[in-house]
Amino acid sequence: MDFAFTDEQQMLQDAARGFFARHAPPGAARARLTDAAGYDPATWRALVEMGWLGLDLPEAAGGLGLGLVEMAIILEQAGESLCPLPFLASAGLAARAVLATAEADRARQLLAPILSGEIIATLAGCGREGVALQLDATLRRDGGGFRLDGAAGFVPFGHVADMLFIAARDADDPSALCLLHLAPDAPGLTIDRPVQMDLLRPEAQLRFDAVAVPPAAVLGAGPGVAAALRRVIDRATILTTAEQVGGAQRCLDLSLDHARQRIAFGRPIGSFQAIKHRLADMAMQVETARSAAYYAACLAQEGDDRALAYAATMAKVHGSDAFSQCAGDTIQIHGGIGFTWEHDAHLLFKQAHSASRLFGSSDAACQRMADLMELA
Amino acid sequence: MDFAFTDEQQMLQDAARGFFARHAPPGAARARLTDAAGYDPATWRALVEMGWLGLDLPEAAGGLGLGLVEMAIILEQAGESLCPLPFLASAGLAARAVLATAEADRARQLLAPILSGEIIATLAGCGREGVALQLDATLRRDGGGFRLDGAAGFVPFGHVADMLFIAARDADDPSALCLLHLAPDAPGLTIDRPVQMDLLRPEAQLRFDAVAVPPAAVLGAGPGVAAALRRVIDRATILTTAEQVGGAQRCLDLSLDHARQRIAFGRPIGSFQAIKHRLADMAMQVETARSAAYYAACLAQEGDDRALAYAATMAKVHGSDAFSQCAGDTIQIHGGIGFTWEHDAHLLFKQAHSASRLFGSSDAACQRMADLMELA
């Protein structure tokens, strides 16, 4: 056991910190708020060139053979920098979904353009309510091929993806799921990106009206697909916790700066216990959430499906609590200015909220934990 | 509308404050901790002489014809003085149960010795778990009379009561309850007072082994009894909130004294925001709980059964929160000394706990509120 970064992991963290400092310095997120793409293509190209898209994929699949800890290191820095990128969508969700469901040859073929950054891919793994694998899309046989009907909600970067992987219910087998892929211009597919509270987490709402799906576009079907996709979502949940840790850290840093500089009643407000102790509580949340995120990454990497489920659940609940509390506290510590559009506090507050809802609520995660604990 | 004490109510409060200041000055509760009776008979006799036992009973039943507000005024002062007395048991529970279930003549006859203080009475209205009307006692026909079997839990002052009113299930009609009374020496009745966490709220555990009950001892039976007893419990719940308000006030006062006097880092600890703001939060709990208790008393007095249920539920939940938070904070503010047996903080902490469980939990009360809100 050695629950600390290896030298290589430390170097990766330094590289990620440097990368985001260069490409997403404080204030850069402002441009994303009015941006149709919702991310900066130049930053994305630079990230692709860092070779991070395949960090955690097996070498046989074209990846670097590293693990969730390394992925988490990137996501933590992205979260701290408030830098929206289709990294989780393409590498954390779509690529893993391909790997988990497609035959090896087919997987390599599909993964190549994703890993090279030639295309952006994403996974539509939620239904209208935004809950993972509670799907509102159904695939049914239609002549020699299939047709897809229904909807998918809250698809990360679905509005700019070049390839959409869609989880759907199998009309022939209500208990089974399948995974298929579509091009964004597929007839019958409507992709809409409404204005959402968190402008830094672009998500699309998809509608499927009798979309024709050729057999070759169906990657996996049958009883194993649901479990495979659950693993993909669980891994992505742990990565989201790492992003939450970064966001919470940014909250703490902004608040510390303000508390040291803002003077009231003749002294820095950070010298008053009401502020000082709140900051201490924020630090407790940040650090315990960081511990939880990396612990979960290790547990998931080293353990079985139950360990993965346990890790994802525990990380999600605590990461969501931590970021939400820190973001709310950041507004409070800043006072009126923290309530304005010009200050970053509200961006973090809204990120905290959307992150906490990604793939499902914390309450649902607790319910799942209760099941894992066999609280019958 | 006039949500403030009348002159008469103000005078009653002054009288009650004076009464408890004389009979239960700070420190008096200590003697109760090792006391088999669990109350001071001299204080009880003095209270009887004040004429407060029949405050809220109709004049036709031998009472003063006042209401819940007046009863709450007494209970608040009793709670603030940490003065255990069988007032709620005898006047708040037993007398009301008689009034609610017995024929008028029979009621007057039974009430007379209770109101005169000649006897102490109580109501066994809970089963083994201590939840009101979730009963573990069953009354069944047996020859010309009845027999009682089972148990009752957490009967206030059951160990010293001269007359025990027992709520029981009717063996002939599973949906109905009945009320009967027993003398403490009834054959087959076992009365046990175990050591309980809160030594200032003496409660007895009763066991019934084929206790013979003559028909005349059965006061009420049939479908109305459950509703009538529910009203009795609801009123007692509101009175318990008043007691909680008193306890919370005592917590605040003790903590304020300590915070003003205890010096650390060269100044009174009450000048540090960590302590000061905690005390402000305690004051918020105390005052809102006080508002809630008297509001509930008015609502219950002026309204119908639903209003009573709503009032009792709301008062219970907030009063329990307020007292529990204040009592926990009192220990924290006092530091190590607050954790010792010699200090009153633990007495209040334990009172807060037992009060919050009286007749059922706060969670159950929320469930009931949800039902009242028709959250189907």
Next chain:
Amino acid sequence: MRLGASPADDAFRAELASWLAAQLDGRFARLRQPDFNRNEFALLRAWERALGEAGYGCIAWPAALGGRDASLTQRVIFAEEWARAGLTPRPNHIGIELLGATLLAHGSDDQKARFLPPLAAGTEFWAQGFSEPNAGSDLSNIQTRARLDGDAWVLDGQKVWTSWAHNADWMFVLARTTPGSRGAKGLSFLLVPMRQPGVIIRPIRQMTGDEEFNEIFLDGARTDAANIVGAPGDGWAVAMATLTFERGVSTLGLQTRYRRELDQLIAAAKANGRARDPLLRHRLARAEIGLSVMRANCLRMLANIDRGTPGREGAVNKLYYGSWHQRFGELVMDVLGRAAEIAPGPDYAYQGLPKIFLQSRADTIYAGTNEIQRNIIAERWLGLPREPRG
């Protein structure tokens, strides 16, 4: 101690409710449409005039000043019916509740005669000019200066967090009139006309996307020398009284508005099925209980203010309701689910329940942050020692 209303009170309620219903089904129907925007000033001004004409402008005031000497119960009824009708907070709240109460207590007879009747008639709107960029929680650190120049005060400085300044005709301002003074000393309470070149208004966009607040730049703004409330240098005491009025009867209107919001959420929870979720059921029940406690505390506070014996229950009121509403905003998002994150239109503009999640972050900040509230409770009401200044 009694909650019930008298027959006269019931009659007042019936008359008011029917008048409101008539107005809000007719000419003022737009006021309670979900997308009604408080920037629609012309309608709001017309509405205040209509209230004034019907004798509902400032019911608590003496008849001589345009009021109708309403009892406490009637004021409670007014606040309840207002919110029950689905109206947003009184557009001239600042003028009626804050300036009105301040002038009644501290104004000269001339000032009362000049300023109160237009408030009751709904013809003059007011803004509040207390906070500054460096005087928020520490309000005594005000830097805005005013000097007497002949028969007029001339003001220079900057105010912030001024609500609805574009709609205001007048602003009451706390300014430093004793040069070189510091802290609470040397401040004066001045009444300043808004529509003059020396007053520049810059809107502040909030995290909700709305522009409800403003920065105000005072650059040689002028007002008549008589427009000072209290003596020069007494401004702090007058302003503190004003802030106390902020927590008066208007909080009951707030409580009634929250009642409506909670009813909407309960309806939504029943409609989307989440009322059956045990955790949400529990939190909805707790919200109901909290709101009921808030009502109890408001009523007690008002009864004690009415008797001239304000108590701790009033001091804790804002802390309680601010925290309640913030938790309520979180509950909204849990009950409505992710759908609540999607804006109803193409702009960043939230309405109804989802907006509360964002808006309620201000509830623990405005009119004295929770931290300041706790200090006030502890120091003024519990007698705890003040902290050393830096």
Next chain:
Amino acid sequence: MRLGASPADDAFRAELASWLAAQLDGRFARLRQPDFNRNEFALLRAWERALGEAGYGCIAWPAALGGRDASLTQRVIFAEEWARAGLTPRPNHIGIELLGATLLAHGSDDQKARFLPPLAAGTEFWAQGFSEPNAGSDLSNIQTRARLDGDAWVLDGQKVWTSWAHNADWMFVLARTTPGSRGAKGLSFLLVPMRQPGVIIRPIRQMTGDEEFNEIFLDGARTDAANIVGAPGDGWAVAMATLTFERGVSTLGLQTRYRRELDQLIAAAKANGRARDPLLRHRLARAEIGLSVMRANCLRMLANIDRGTPGREGAVNKLYYGSWHQRFGELVMDVLGRAAEIAPGPDYAYQGLPKIFLQSRADTIYAGTNEIQRNIIAERWLGLPREPRG
């Protein structure tokens, strides 16, 4: 970054677990009976000697001082197996973890040779003499005096919150050796034998009914002049290091003990059916998550301490677990219901889960209240300005 154990670690665990099982099924079976009382000192002393003889006394220490140079992983395993076996906290925790670590860091070679081997062998028990009636949160306000009288220090004063003093052979004491000094200056760290006439022990009864703590009156108590750790006047720095060790590896044992408590509560909830109550289910799941987070944070803290780079994660650890355990105590009462309020016997003596409700109130007070913890985190680790003193 890796959680898995090596084969050697697994072997260590197996060997330890089997040794513990043999002891606890045999001669020391009483140690894990529910009514085992920590006042049964003779058994506890025998147990520490048995541990020492088996080489488990102080596994982290160098072999030369009675240890076995155990790796961090092995220390983690030891703490886990200890708690898993159902044992209460190490009876000589104060000596092993606090004094041991202090001497390793700041003791002279003679002091190490004199005091560490008996700790590893389990033959000398220690108490801590820091707190005083007027030096709790403000530890620097210590009044106990010590003066050099020939070849001995002579101590006068009063200590409080001293755990298990009756069982202690020695006590380390923070005392004022520079007459007239104030605050953190002028204090020294002295090692004082307990069994002498100048040391009077008075037990303090706690709200649990137990007498675990004591007041200690030092009335001319003596110790050899050599029994000072660090230089005279350096006591504050030495004591602060000691308090840091308090939050070291022992917290992992705590975490493992909490694991056992939670497992017991889960079993109880399943047995009494309350595991099906949705609200309690939710809170049990949250308790599980909180405990898991605590474990993660402990492991990270230990790994960083082991590398010589302790971080904020260690600074926040006590605040986190203290608050967790207090909430857990409340959950216990909700899961067990009113039955938990009834004492198991005729005395006011609670055991097992219900006792946690009472005992855990101390978790946010001892070893630095939550308020002091937050000050330390904010000032030492976040660099926030100190407050003015009075």
